[in-house]
Amino acid sequence: MTDKSFFTNWNYPTAMRVGAGRISELPQLCRELGMATPLLVTDPGLVSLPMVQSIVENSLVAGLPLAVFSEIKGNPTGANVSAGVAAFRAHGCDGVIALGGGSALDAGKAIALMVGQTHPIWDFEDVGDNYLRVNTHGMMPVIAIPTTAGTGSEVGRSSVITDENARLKKIIFHPRMLPEIVLLDPTLTLGLPAPITAATGMDALSHNLEAFCAPNFHPMAEGIALEAMRLISVYLPRAVADGNDLEARMQMLVASSMGATAFQRGLGAMHALAHPLGALYDKHHGLLNAILMPYVLVANRTAIEEPMSRLSRYLALPTAGFCGVLEWVLFLRRDFAIPHTLAEIGIGDEDADRIAQMAAADPSAPSNPLPFGADDYRGIFLNACRGEI
Ligand SMILES: NC(=O)c1ccc[n+]([C@@H]2O[C@H](COP(=O)([O-])OP(=O)(O)OC[C@H]3O[C@@H](n4cnc5c(N)ncnc54)[C@H](O)[C@@H]3O)[C@@H](O)[C@H]2O)c1
Ligand SMILES: [Fe+2]
Numbered sequence: 001m002t003d004k005s006f007f008t009n010w011n012y013p014t015a016m017r018v019g020a021g022r023i024s025e026l027p028q029l030c031r032e033l034g035m036a037t038p039l040l041v042t043d044p045g046l047v048s049l050p051m052v053q054s055i056v057e058n059s060l061v062a063g064l065p066l067a068v069f070s071e072i073k074g075n076p077t078g079a080n081v082s083a084g085v086a087a088f089r090a091h092g093c094d095g096v097i098a099l100g101g102g103s104a105l106d107a108g109k110a111i112a113l114m115v116g117q118t119h120p121i122w123d124f125e126d127v128g129d130n131y132l133r134v135n136t137h138g139m140m141p142v143i144a145i146p147t148t149a150g151t152g153s154e155v156g157r158s159s160v161i162t163d164e165n166a167r168l169k170k171i172i173f174h175p176r177m178l179p180e181i182v183l184l185d186p187t188l189t190l191g192l193p194a195p196i197t198a199a200t201g202m203d204a205l206s207h208n209l210e211a212f213c214a215p216n217f218h219p220m221a222e223g224i225a226l227e228a229m230r231l232i233s234v235y236l237p238r239a240v241a242d243g244n245d246l247e248a249r250m251q252m253l254v255a256s257s258m259g260a261t262a263f264q265r266g267l268g269a270m271h272a273l274a275h276p277l278g279a280l281y282d283k284h285h286g287l288l289n290a291i292l293m294p295y296v297l298v299a300n301r302t303a304i305e306e307p308m309s310r311l312s313r314y315l316a317l318p319t320a321g322f323c324g325v326l327e328w329v330l331f332l333r334r335d336f337a338i339p340h341t342l343a344e345i346g347i348g349d350e351d352a353d354r355i356a357q358m359a360a361a362d363p364s365a366p367s368n369p370l371p372f373g374a375d376d377y378r379g380i381f382l383n384a385c386r387g388e389i
């Protein structure tokens with residue numbers, strides 16, 4: 001790649017404006033969507049950064065004042081969404097700019113969904129045809145701008161929102177939650193510290209890996225997942241080693257979006273376990289997936305020998321087949337100083353039964369390569385607590 005600005009426009013899976021510095025087009029993109037008073041949804045860490053301050057100032061200079069809402073948690077909650085809807089109404093807003101990691105993107109998408117609804121948010125959990133209850137006329141337009149490269153929420157049609165009463169992460173879904181416009185600007189991720197770069201990048205890997213192994217017929221998703229894992233194998237180590245590597249930052253943003261496109265094929269046991277652990281212990285989602293990854297691969301081994309063999313060839317790994325992929329994953333974790341056990345991040349084994357039940361009931365569980373029940377999840381969880389691969 002010779003043009004280091006990576007400037008391009010895509011219309012798959014939604015309108016995507018790709019390239020370094022394209023954040024400067026934000027006021028114009030708002031006007032294209034008819035937004036005169038957008039609500040910028042971001043998180044408390046980002047809102048104080050000069051990067052976000054200058055986005056707000058530049059928009060004002062361009063004649064587009066932004067209302068700002070940043071009261072969201074790392075794993076955003078239903079109460080965060082309600083507060084965002086209240087802010088949207090109080091400022092008389094007409095659209096949402098979701099700017100940040102998966103937490104801000106999910107919160108922003110959920111706020112845009114909930115502004116015009118009479119049902120509570122939990123009525124739109126991705127179960128059966130709940131999404132038919134949504135009043136689509138009440139949905140507000142969204143511009144999604146990721147500042148981490150991991151969740152791919154910018155190209156997803158759902159938001160992961162924690163129900164704090166039930167202590168569950170719930171997937172809120174509607175086909176039209178796919179943002180109208182996505183801005184992939186790698187300059188916005190240059191300041192992401194190495195540990196978050198690594199953990200979010202491993203989340204992108206987990207999406208592509210689980211999608212690639214899911215036992216559903218979806219060759220389009222399979223192809224996207226395979227190429228995204230090649231991008232991750234080349235560019236994630238570079239982005240972690242040198243945060244200012246613009247090409248690596250760009251390619252990781254794309255690989256992250258590819259992951260969320262690919263996981264229409266399904267996720268699996270990594271996410272089935274990461275969701276309850278995130279809800280109960282409030283730990284970073286990507287870090288949980290990174291820790292769980294090798295334990296889940298080993299538990300699935302009998303069902304994934306063939307895709308692992310293909311993956312090892314595509315990535316030109318030094319060892320072929322399942323063992324080659326496992327070695328690669330363990331190498332990445334060591335290289336990025338990611339803990340080997342859940343115990344190292346303060347998760348003990350006392351809730352094993354509850355976590356196993358929650359994992360077996362998680363929406364990501366049915367597309368795992370093997371039909372794991374609560375006993376299987378208990379075993380994987382205990383292995384991940386104790387470091388037994
Ligand atoms: N919708 C989906 O399909 C989907 C998929 C996977 C995960 N998720 C959800 O996404 C959330 C996790 O998102 P995440 O991993 O992006 O983390 P995050 O959004 O929680 O952000 C992690 C931290 O990074 C900081 N940060 C973000 N961008 C930064 C930047 N450019 N410079 C400096 N600091 C920056 C944030 O302030 C925050 O402190 C979880 O709630 C998870 O459940 C959603
Ligand atoms: Fe994820």
